[in-house]
Amino acid sequence: MPMPQVPFDDRGLAYGDGVFETVLLRDGTPVLWDYHYARLRQGCQRLNIPLPPLEQLAAAWQSPAAAELEVLKLILTRGSGGRGYALPDALSPRLISRRVPFVANAQHWRQGVNVRICQLRLGHQPLLAGIKHLNRLENVLARQEWDDQTIAEGLLADTDGWLVEATSMNVFWQRNGELFTPELTQCGVAGTLRAALLDQGTVRESAIALDALRDVDRLWVANSVQGVWPVNTLLSETGEVLHAWSQADQDTLQVAGHQLLGYSLSSC
């Protein structure tokens, strides 16, 4: 299947004027689809882009599965045209998609990962916070801060120093037996696994300053494709070890998260 293309005047290319979803397919069926659809709908509402009918979206996973696990990426742009930033008179959103086989990193599940704190601070923009829009330069720049393969993710705080997310995952922490994840009202992407964990009451929203992270009982990064990675070591912006956690036997967050995603440690 040839790779889809978009023309020069597509507003997704010109301005990042659109949204996307990255969906885990298990045997060709999307996992947590209701949450992906809800976020897509919310993104379209915020940007004022008409949401395509569900059947059009579902066509992206109608062909036979190429592997047990695949990642489906959907990009929905506002479509072509308009004079400058003003909207075109006739709007015709453009939906394109691509599926690639996926293998989860079970080693990260079992052994945990090292993460670092990024120097970049996320700017506040409540109108764009939470949705998965195509303006992702902050994430791209943050991800360029390190190329050490032993560091799996980078943690991002906002301009006021509050923890927000990792470059491509959400963040969770445990304190006094309770599980938390940052509120995402000013910036950050509200992941679908995070949404499902909130809905079932496994975690709840709270705020934590970057400086307080070394005092938490446990720390994780997670998303709906990779699953849940416990954090072993937290490194500073300059590479010093700020804290190391020893992994306990019972990982409540990973058990709950992997149940939602259909992952089991033994199956990989």
Add this chain to the structure above:
Amino acid sequence: MPMPQVPFDDRGLAYGDGVFETVLLRDGTPVLWDYHYARLRQGCQRLNIPLPPLEQLAAAWQSPAAAELEVLKLILTRGSGGRGYALPDALSPRLISRRVPFVANAQHWRQGVNVRICQLRLGHQPLLAGIKHLNRLENVLARQEWDDQTIAEGLLADTDGWLVEATSMNVFWQRNGELFTPELTQCGVAGTLRAALLDQGTVRESAIALDALRDVDRLWVANSVQGVWPVNTLLSETGEVLHAWSQADQDTLQVAGHQLLGYSLSSC
């Protein structure tokens, strides 16, 4: 000439990972090219994208001119690939361009325009401030705030209430005979006409709160394609008239700006 396309995995489309320039061509020759090139170079440095050789950029205006005035749009993306936000091992930036005939709005030059204050506040991101990157959702959302054809532009302030820019132009004001434009260290696009006016000493950088705008002696919006538009009326977010200026005969900013662009009032 067919419209250029980019593939699904182009990072300009996926993340807005790239920069662009909108250049006025007069008889096929770029106007203020040194300033466009300088901003392109600065954008590439900030994003860590290799700048193509000048000859490759110049190929975009080598064909014969289709009109006395044209607008050339150059889009430079980081190219295809990479796992998520991480950079691909082999980088191959993608340069595409398009030329369209252009007619300047001489009525706006002569009669001035109405502008409104936008509700959206620009977030702070010093790493992206000034450059013309492809993450322009804030501008797109701000431009959606009005569809009254008698309003030519919308003024944008940052989250602290400081004036930054208009949705697709820079802003200038006069006070006690001196001309000013906002510093752009936290957000906003540093226009090439603005840069040339700063270089020649016609204007200098200063800061002004949105609330203080009604007290300035004159107000303008300007860019390197449209030229310099004097502001007649400033409207609030809700459409009330905050201030009206009567246009004086001698317009120092427009004279200086249009000399840089080769525009003369009599020629249009």
